[in-house]
Amino acid sequence: MSSGLYKTSKIAFLALAISLAANAASAQNAAAVVKERQEIMKSLFPLLRGASQVAKGESTDVASIPAKTQEAVAAVQKFASLFPTGSGRENVPDTRATPAVWTEKAAFDAAIAKLVAETQKLGDVAKTGNVDAVKTQWTAASEACGGCHGGPSKSGGKFRFEAQ
Ligand code: HEC
Numbered sequence: 001m002s003s004g005l006y007k008t009s010k011i012a013f014l015a016l017a018i019s020l021a022a023n024a025a026s027a028q029n030a031a032a033v034v035k036e037r038q039e040i041m042k043s044l045f046p047l048l049r050g051a052s053q054v055a056k057g058e059s060t061d062v063a064s065i066p067a068k069t070q071e072a073v074a075a076v077q078k079f080a081s082l083f084p085t086g087s088g089r090e091n092v093p094d095t096r097a098t099p100a101v102w103t104e105k106a107a108f109d110a111a112i113a114k115l116v117a118e119t120q121k122l123g124d125v126a127k128t129g130n131v132d133a134v135k136t137q138w139t140a141a142s143e144a145c146g147g148c149h150g151g152p153s154k155s156g157g158k159f160r161f162e163a164q
Helices: 002-055 065-080 105-127 131-145
Strands: none
Touching: 002 065, 002 105, 002 131, 065 105, 105 131
């Protein structure tokens, strides 16, 4: 009788240990996913810098733009896949993704689609070699960032907490 009880509690203890380990593993995954999405976000402006320089009249090199916008589009599409449940501030204090990413998913997806479309179009326009058209489309593409957050890197917005 008492050894049966001992076995039962030992099994319960093992089950608890396993579930704690699983939680720790998923918290670790959530932290990795946050890091990946932050790295992608940090890469966007550098990828679009060439287009920004054309827009500011500092360069006329439109030929190098399409390859960069293609990379940016792929990065944004990957970014959109990096929001598993449990990767908000409840598990990862470092993330600046607001709960609205999950509760207003349709609006978040629309902001992703808009950024993808405008960035794609920036590359298409650059292929024509028309500098003025690149300038106009640069404005549309950079405004699409504003669908989720303000421009300055510390600024907040609908889907990004302001940095402390
Ligand atoms: C669909 C929404 C969305 C769009 C559009 C968007 N971002 Fe973000 N961005 C986010 C979210 C969410 C975060 C916070 C990610 C996190 O901390 O988990 C973020 C974070 C960032 C960061 C901070 C990264 C860090 O080090 O923490 C930068 C820089 C950034 N975005 C740049 C841009 C630029 C440039 C554009 C436009 C080319 C853009 N973003 C468009 C959602 C978006």
